[in-house]
Amino acid sequence: MDDLIGIGRFARMSRLSIKALRFYDEQGLLTPAWVDPATGYRYYRRAQAGPAEAIRVLRAIDMPVGEIRDLLADDDPGLTGKRLAAHRERLRSRLTEQERMLRFLERLIDRGGNIMPYEVTVKQSLAVPVAGLTLHAGPATIGAAIHQGFGAVVGALGAAGVQPAGAPFVVYHDIIDEKSEGDVEICIPVPAGTTLPDGPVRYHEIPGGPVASTVHRGPYQEISPAYHVITGWIEENGAKSHGAPREIYLNDPQTVTPDELLTEVQFPIDRTPA
Amino acid sequence: MDDLIGIGRFARMSRLSIKALRFYDEQGLLTPAWVDPATGYRYYRRAQAGPAEAIRVLRAIDMPVGEIRDLLADDDPGLTGKRLAAHRERLRSRLTEQERMLRFLERLIDRGGNIMPYEVTVKQSLAVPVAGLTLHAGPATIGAAIHQGFGAVVGALGAAGVQPAGAPFVVYHDIIDEKSEGDVEICIPVPAGTTLPDGPVRYHEIPGGPVASTVHRGPYQEISPAYHVITGWIEENGAKSHGAPREIYLNDPQTVTPDELLTEVQFPIDRTPA
DNA sequence: GTTGACTCTCCCGTCCGGGGAGACCTCAAC
DNA sequence: GTTGAGGTCTCCCCGGACGGGAGAGTCAAC
Numbered sequence: 001m002d003d004l005i006g007i008g009r010f011a012r013m014s015r016l017s018i019k020a021l022r023f024y025d026e027q028g029l030l031t032p033a034w035v036d037p038a039t040g041y042r043y044y045r046r047a048q049a050g051p052a053e054a055i056r057v058l059r060a061i062d063m064p065v066g067e068i069r070d071l072l073a074d075d076d077p078g079l080t081g082k083r084l085a086a087h088r089e090r091l092r093s094r095l096t097e098q099e100r101m102l103r104f105l106e107r108l109i110d111r112g113g114n115i116m117p118y119e120v121t122v123k124q125s126l127a128v129p130v131a132g133l134t135l136h137a138g139p140a141t142i143g144a145a146i147h148q149g150f151g152a153v154v155g156a157l158g159a160a161g162v163q164p165a166g167a168p169f170v171v172y173h174d175i176i177d178e179k180s181e182g183d184v185e186i187c188i189p190v191p192a193g194t195t196l197p198d199g200p201v202r203y204h205e206i207p208g209g210p211v212a213s214t215v216h217r218g219p220y221q222e223i224s225p226a227y228h229v230i231t232g233w234i235e236e237n238g239a240k241s242h243g244a245p246r247e248i249y250l251n252d253p254q255t256v257t258p259d260e261l262l263t264e265v266q267f268p269i270d271r272t273p274a
Numbered sequence: 275m276d277d278l279i280g281i282g283r284f285a286r287m288s289r290l291s292i293k294a295l296r297f298y299d300e301q302g303l304l305t306p307a308w309v310d311p312a313t314g315y316r317y318y319r320r321a322q323a324g325p326a327e328a329i330r331v332l333r334a335i336d337m338p339v340g341e342i343r344d345l346l347a348d349d350d351p352g353l354t355g356k357r358l359a360a361h362r363e364r365l366r367s368r369l370t371e372q373e374r375m376l377r378f379l380e381r382l383i384d385r386g387g388n389i390m391p392y393e394v395t396v397k398q399s400l401a402v403p404v405a406g407l408t409l410h411a412g413p414a415t416i417g418a419a420i421h422q423g424f425g426a427v428v429g430a431l432g433a434a435g436v437q438p439a440g441a442p443f444v445v446y447h448d449i450i451d452e453k454s455e456g457d458v459e460i461c462i463p464v465p466a467g468t469t470l471p472d473g474p475v476r477y478h479e480i481p482g483g484p485v486a487s488t489v490h491r492g493p494y495q496e497i498s499p500a501y502h503v504i505t506g507w508i509e510e511n512g513a514k515s516h517g518a519p520r521e522i523y524l525n526d527p528q529t530v531t532p533d534e535l536l537t538e539v540q541f542p543i544d545r546t547p548a
Numbered sequence: 549g550t551t552g553a554c555t556c557t558c559c560c561g562t563c564c565g566g567g568g569a570g571a572c573c574t575c576a577a578c
Numbered sequence: 579g580t581t582g583a584g585g586t587c588t589c590c591c592c593g594g595a596c597g598g599g600a601g602a603g604t605c606a607a608c
Contacts, residue, residue: 006574006585006586007585007586008584008585008586013506017565017566018585018586019564019565019566019567020564020565020566022565022587022588023564023565036573038573039572039573039574039586039587040572040586040587040588041573041574041585041586041587042586042587046506046509046510047510049502049506050390050506053389053390053499053502053503054389054390057382057389057390057499058389059564060375060378061375061376061378061379061382062375064563064564065563065564065565077386081383081386084379084382084383085383087379088376088379088380088383091372091375091376091379092376094372095369095372095373095376098365098368098369098372099369101334101335101336101365102335102362102365102366102369104334104335105335105358105361105362105365106362108331108335108358109355109358109359109362112351112355115327115328115331115332116324116327116328116331225327225331228323228327229324229327232320232323232324235320280554280555280605281554281555282553282554282555291596291597292555293595293596293597293598294595294596294597296556296557296596297595297596301595310604313555313556313603313604313605314555314556314557314603315554315555315556315604315605316555316556333595338594338595339594339595339596340594
C-alpha cells in the first residue's frame with residue numbers, strides 16, 4: 001500500500017491544480033495521505049482520487065469550500081441531503097437574481113441605454129373627486145395591498161352603480177421604504193357629487209394645484225428612480241414639496257406587459273418655479 | 275450654486291454607502307464637486323445625484339466599476355449601447371452557468387447525494403460485428419459529430435436493408451479532452467456476415483475480451499467521472515488498459531429525458547483481476 | 549468651550565485560488 | 579560522486595467591491 005503519489009501527478013489525475021490541492025490541505029478538506037516531515041512534500045494515495053473528484057464536482061457547482069469540508073466530514077446521508085438542499089436554495093436565489101438583472105439590462109438596452117429617461121414637467125393638476133380607500137402597508141406588502149385595494153374600490157363602485165371617471169391612482173401619505181411602513185390611499189376618480197354607501201371606501205376630493213410630474217415606463221418595482229429624479233428636480237429648482245406624492249396608473253397591468261406599463265408620478269409643489 | 279453636501283447626506287440621498295462613495299472617488303468614477311484641501315472632506319452637489327443613481331443602477335446589475343467609469347466617461351450613445359450589450363452577454367453566460375449548476379445539483383440530490391454512483395464490474399465482452407464509421411472530432415464538436423455519425427450509419431443500414439442487432443456504441447480510439455482531438459468510431463451491431471455497399475460505413479468486427487465496465491446515468495456531458503472511476507479502478511486493481519474504451523448507449527435520447535440516459539462505459543483490460 | 553455627530557486615512561478581511569520568487573528536493577544519467 | 583532537469587516547498591502579493599474598525603481630526607449647535 002505504498003502507492004504514494006507526488007502532488008503534481010495527483011493534480012493531473014484529479015484535474016485539480018497544485019495550488020488548489022495545497023489550499024484544500026490547508027483548509028482541512030483533503031489532507032495528503034503522508035507529508036514528509038523533513039521536506040514538507042505532500043504525497044497522496046490513489047484512494048484519495050474519489051474525495052478529490054467529489055470536491056471537484058462540488059466546487060464546479062460553486063459550493064463554498066468550508067461547506068464541502070463539513071459535508072465530507074460527517075457521513076450521515078440525511079445531513080448531506082440537507083446541506084445539498086441548502087445549497088440548492090442558494091443557487092436558486094442566485095439564479096433568480098441573475099434573471100432579474102438580465103431582464104433589467106435588456107429593458108435598459110431597449111430604451112437606448114438611457115438610464116434615467118425621466119423628463120420632469122410642471123403642471124396644474126385639477127382637484128379631483130374620488131372614491132378612496134386608505135390602507136396601511138410596508139414595503140413587502142405594498143404591491144399586494146394596492147392590488148387588493150383597487151379590487152375593493154372597484155367592487156364598491158360596482159355596488160353603487162358608479163362609473164370611474166379617470167385613471168386610478170394612489171396617494172402616498174407616508175414614505176414607504178425598506179425600513180418604514182405607512183398609509184397609502186387607493187383612489188379612483190368618480191363624478192363630482194357621487195354618494196357612496198357607508199364603508200371603508202369613501203367619497204372625497206383630492207385637492208389640485210401645481211405638481212412636478214414625470215412618467216415611468218416599466219414594472220412598478222423599478223419606479224424608485226422616478227421619485228429620485230423628481231425630488232432632485234424639486235430641490236434644484238428651489239421649489240418645496242407640498243403634500244403627498246401620487247402615482248397615476250395610465251394603463252392596465254392586466255392588458256399590457258410589465259415593460260409597457262406607464263405610471264405618472266406627481267409631487268405637489270408650493271409654487272411654479274420660473 | 276454653493277449647494278455643497280457632505281458625504282453622509284449625499285450617501286443617504288443616493289442610497290450609496292459612504293464607503294462606496296469614497297471608493298468611487300478613488301476609482302475616478304464619481305469625483306466630489308469639491309474637496310476641502312485642508313481637511314480632505316468631500317462635498318458633492320445635488321446635480322451629482324443623477325450620475326450617482328446611474329452608478330447605483332449599473333452596480334445593481336453587477337457591471338464592473340471600471341466599465342461603469344468607461345461608460346460614463348464617453349457619451350457616444352453607440353459606444354454605450356455596445357458596452358451594455360457586452361455586459362448583457364456576460365450576464366447571459368453567467369445565467370446559463372447558474373442554470374447548469376442548479377440542474378446538476380438537482381440531479382445530484384435526486385440520486386441521494388451520491389456524488390459518484392459508479393460500480394465497476396468486470397465482464398467478458400463478446401466479439402461483435404458492426405457497421406462502423408470513423409470520424410475525427412475535437413471536444414467541441416464531438417457531440418454533434420456522434421449524432422450525425424449515427425445518422426449516417428443508420429442511413430447506410432437502411433439503404434442496405436440491414437436491421438440493427440444490438441445497442442449502438444462508440445469506440446474512442448484517441449483521448450479527446452479539452453486540448454486534444456482524435457478519432458472516434460460510430461458503431462451499430464449488425465448480423466455476422468452482413469455486406470454493406472462501398473462507402474465510409476464499413477462492416478467489420480470489434481474484438482471481445484475482458485472489460486471493466488460501469489453505467490453512467492444522466493446527460494452525456496457529465497460522463498467524465500465514470501471514466502475516472504474506471505481508470506482509477508484499473509490502476510488500483512493492477513490491471514492494464516488494453517485497447518480503446520467504448521460507450522454503449524443503452525437507451526435513446528429521442529425517447530428519454532437527459533436525466534434518464536443510461537450509458538455503459540467499457541475499458542478493455544488485459545486480464546481479469548483476482 | 550463643550551459636546552456629539554461627522555469625516556478623514558489607513559489597515560485588515562472577505563473568497564478561492566493564480567502568479568511568481570527564491571530555496572530546496574528527487575530522480576536519473578553520466 | 580556529480581550534474582542537470584524538473585518537481586516541490588513556503589511566502590508574499592493580487593483580484594473585486596467594498597465592510598468593519600481604529601485613531602485622529604472637524605463641524606455645528608448650544
